[in-house]
Amino acid sequence: MERVAIIGVAQTKYQRNNPSSHDEMAFEVAQKALEDAGLSIEDIDNTVTCTNDFWDGRTISCMTITDASGSSKVPTTNVEGDGTLGALMGLMRILSGHFKTTLVVAQSKGSVGIPGLITNAIFDPLYERILGLDAINSAALQARIYMSKYGITEEQCARVSVKNHKNAKNNPYAQLPLDITVKDVLKSRMLADPIKLLDTSPVSDGACAVILSRQSATRKISRKPIWIKGVGHCSDTYHLGDRDLSDVSALKTAAKRTYDMAGISNPLKEISLAEVYDAFSYMELMWMEGLGFCERGGGGALIDSGITEMGGSLPVNPSGGVLSAHPVLAAGLARIAEAVLQLRGEAGSRQVAGAKVALAHGIEGACGQGHCVFVLER
Amino acid sequence: MGKRTAIVGVGQTNHRSKIPECNGQELIAIAVRRALDSSGLTIKDIDAVVVGNMDHFESINYVDMWSVLGFAGYMKPVLKVTTGGTTGSAVGHAAFYHASSGLFDVVLAVGWEQNSESDTTAAIVTHCEPLIERDFYGGAIGGLASQYSAYMDGYGATEEDAALVSVRDRHNAALYNPYAHLRKTITVEDVMSSPYIAYPLRLLHMCPRSDGACAVIFAGEEKAKRITDRPAWVLGVGNSHGTTYLGDAIAMPGLPSLEKASRDAYMMAGISNPFKQIDVAELYLPSASAGVAWMESMRFCEEGEGPKFIKSGVTNMGGELPINPSGGVIATNCIGATGLIRIGEAALQVMGKAEKRQVPAAKVALATGFGGCLWSDATILGSKPRLD
Numbered sequence: 208m209e210r211v212a213i214i215g216v217a218q219t220k221y222q223r224n225n226p227s228s229h230d231e232m233a234f235e236v237a238q239k240a241l242e243d244a245g246l247s248i249e250d251i252d253n254t255v256t257c258t259n260d261f262w263d264g265r266t267i268s269c270m271t272i273t274d275a276s277g278s279s280k281v282p283t284t285n286v287e288g289d290g291t292l293g294a295l296m297g298l299m300r301i302l303s304g305h306f307k308t309t310l311v312v313a314q315s316k317g318s319v320g321i322p323g324l325i326t327n328a329i330f331d332p333l334y335e336r337i338l339g340l341d342a343i344n345s346a347a348l349q350a351r352i353y354m355s356k357y358g359i360t361e362e363q364c365a366r367v368s369v370k371n372h373k374n375a376k377n378n379p380y381a382q383l384p385l386d387i388t389v390k391d392v393l394k395s396r397m398l399a400d401p402i403k404l405l406d407t408s409p410v411s412d413g414a415c416a417v418i419l420s421r422q423s424a425t426r427k428i429s430r431k432p433i434w435i436k437g438v439g440h441c442s443d444t445y446h447l448g449d450r451d452l453s454d455v456s457a458l459k460t461a462a463k464r465t466y467d468m469a470g471i472s473n474p475l476k477e478i479s480l481a482e483v484y485d486a487f488s489y490m491e492l493m494w495m496e497g498l499g500f501c502e503r504g505g506g507g508a509l510i511d512s513g514i515t516e517m518g519g520s521l522p523v524n525p526s527g528g529v530l531s532a533h534p535v536l537a538a539g540l541a542r543i544a545e546a547v548l549q550l551r552g553e554a555g556s557r558q559v560a561g562a563k564v565a566l567a568h569g570i571e572g573a574c575g576q577g578h579c580v581f582v583l584e585r
Numbered sequence: 586m587g588k589r590t591a592i593v594g595v596g597q598t599n600h601r602s603k604i605p606e607c608n609g610q611e612l613i614a615i616a617v618r619r620a621l622d623s624s625g626l627t628i629k630d631i632d633a634v635v636v637g638n639m640d641h642f643e644s645i646n647y648v649d650m651w652s653v654l655g656f657a658g659y660m661k662p663v664l665k666v667t668t669g670g671t672t673g674s675a676v677g678h679a680a681f682y683h684a685s686s687g688l689f690d691v692v693l694a695v696g697w698e699q700n701s702e703s704d705t706t707a708a709i710v711t712h713c714e715p716l717i718e719r720d721f722y723g724g725a726i727g728g729l730a731s732q733y734s735a736y737m738d739g740y741g742a743t744e745e746d747a748a749l750v751s752v753r754d755r756h757n758a759a760l761y762n763p764y765a766h767l768r769k770t771i772t773v774e775d776v777m778s779s780p781y782i783a784y785p786l787r788l789l790h791m792c793p794r795s796d797g798a799c800a801v802i803f804a805g806e807e808k809a810k811r812i813t814d815r816p817a818w819v820l821g822v823g824n825s826h827g828t829t830y831l832g833d834a835i836a837m838p839g840l841p842s843l844e845k846a847s848r849d850a851y852m853m854a855g856i857s858n859p860f861k862q863i864d865v866a867e868l869y870l871p872s873a874s875a876g877v878a879w880m881e882s883m884r885f886c887e888e889g890e891g892p893k894f895i896k897s898g899v900t901n902m903g904g905e906l907p908i909n910p911s912g913g914v915i916a917t918n919c920i921g922a923t924g925l926i927r928i929g930e931a932a933l934q935v936m937g938k939a940e941k942r943q944v945p946a947a948k949v950a951l952a953t954g955f956g957g958c959l960w961s962d963a964t965i966l967g968s969k970p971r972l973d
Contacts, residue, residue: 302686572650
């Protein structure tokens with residue numbers, strides 16, 4: 208396959224109640240990503256947006272950011288899903304040979320909706336919604352079965368939260384840089400057993416943009432191109448009751464596809480850092496297992512070992528991850544943007560020394576029903 | 586350059602105003618089963634799925650995850666595309682890019698809608714910008730009505746001219762298409778005696794809202810040739826979703842986005858004289874007025890000559906350029922599927938599988954999509970990988 212690079216990235220500062228509107232946030236990151244790449248809007252020959260009618264509170268919500276995302280004069284499409292899937296769509300449009308340079312923009316404003324109701328609408332309207340399921344209590348079911356099956360403790364989950372909020376202190380875009388202890392997490396308010404407030408990602412507003420370009424079009428850009436080495440996505444089945452919620456087969460399948468494409472046989476050795484979609488603290492541990500960084504059930508021992516801390520052999524979520532800022536849809540794209548900054552050596556005080564290969568990961572639906580994995584290389 | 590790509594299978598439900606015996610997942614399952622059967626494939630042969638609908642019509646969030654049950658997407662790559670009325674055509678294009686990129690060999694495109702579960706207008710009103718435009722352009726009809734008013738004013742077109750398009754499409758649906766929703770023929774008098782919805786558009790000028798699903802299977806060149814001797818090759822795609830405010834899109838007669846999308850698709854396919862080179866067109870005409878005013882946007886006729894073009898009968902079955910042998914959107918409108926049905930019907934035509942609605946010896950077909958903020962998609966399909 209022709210080599211495709213990421214040549215520009217931009218993020219808003221993530222915060223609750225960003226006074227900017229959806230399109231103002233989209234415009235901010237579209238413009239900054241162009242500046243980052245040293246391009247002008249005339250260099251963009253197609254765009255991909257990521258919006259969601261429920262989160263945006265509007266039908267055909269991609270209309271909200273059409274002009275702001277640079278789509279007014281060029282072909283465009285809208286992926287209704289995590290930003291990693293938007294980036295994948297952008298990649299496929301370039302690989303098809305019909306486009307050279309794709310601008311991908313994802314945004315959401317969690318603060319203007321009611322997340323409990325919006326995520327309740329993920330579930331089956333007849334059988335499941337009436338139970339009051341939402342993103343948090345469904346995750347609690349998953350956390351509980353995962354923890355019981357593999358002996359993962361609440362302390363181990365809390366350690367993820369402590370690590371990521373501490374990492375967020377080095378990330379100027381993060382919403383929740385926090386100095387907290389395992390005890391603070393364990394003592395924080397119970398939301399849905401075993402998930403407590405500090406095990407949970409915040410409600411966030413924010414946007415992220417990345418620019419993808421085929422190799423032949425990367426010559427004029429000012430930045431060091433970061434190459435897409437592999438990508439894969441995969442979905443589990445729908446009903447929570449039909450799934451073994453402790454199972455990570457969909458992520459394993461997506462990761463295998465990605466690693467095969469990237470030529471990676473030993474992810475723990477070959478990958479310098481990972482930015483994964485830790486909407487809840489336990490998720491980072493589960494996703495480590497699905498991504499093949501440890502054995503099944505080894506997520507707890509992995510966090511205990513310190514490997515995933517800054518300074519460890521595989522820093523995970525140097526940015527602070529989704530626990531420290533959760534702009535839905537943009538959150539997965541932000542994982543890619545952060546991975547790019549790391550590989551460029553431009554990640555400031557959150558820089559992982561000598562980062563060569565980075566993994567970025569996004570999820571879709573309840574309890575990580577869908578996954579998308581990217582591997583990027585300097 | 587990417588892989589040459591073709592359509593190898595098409596399936597759709599028998600569309601109706603209400604299909605209460607099915608939920609959306611079951612509608613999808615019917616269309617997918619029929620598409621697989623038409624191509625001799627099984628679900629195991631599908632490498633990736635693209636799905637689309639408009640969320641607020643059924644009020645299901647993350648439909649890509651929910652619809653996995655409809656197309657047996659367990660452990661498959663799934664991605665959702667939604668762009669309003671153009672959703673179906675955008676899903677088709679996304680599936681084309683999946684296969685053309687070389688990342689996936691056989692890609693299933695699924696569009697569906699179960700409009701009977703919602704108040705369509707209440708849901709669609711919210712697509713307008715809330716402060717400036719929602720009060721007067723809310724709903725799907727306002728923009729189309731304004732646009733045809735401008736066309737009537739500019740070129741002397743009439744409500745009767747538009748009625749001819751309703752009569753043509755409903756005739757085709759009634760006589761030729763077993764999958765169509767509205768299968769009764771109507772007359773110009775019927776249209777003209779139906780009530781105004783928004784001047785100058787009357788009830789029978791407008792599309793219905795339907796329940797239904799459509800599935801179209803795309804494959805890269807080598808796979809496509811192995812699956813069938815006569816696939817429908819994707820020769821060109823075009824897309825223009827440029828405007829954000831309806832007021833910016835309706836000021837002029839014709840449809841600028843369709844002009845741009847079809848021009849790009851023609852260019853990719855190598856079409857210089859669309860009227861001569863295209864054998865059949867499946868057009869997303871949300872109202873009969875569009876069947877008059879937009880003909881020039883695809884360069885089927887000169888500016889302002891839409892009425893003359895329609896009256897001449899060239900777009901009827903048996904004419905030089907039959908439009909909507911399926912009965913089009915005036916007869917069937919399961920919104921998230923509608924644009925994909927156009928692609929599927931165009932594919933059936935160039936595959937020679939359109940049964941009673943077959944245009945004899947159709948080699949090149951145009952399919953369009955319409956929606957969002959007066960946006961357009963265009964797709965050119967051919968019976969051969971290249972134009973002769």
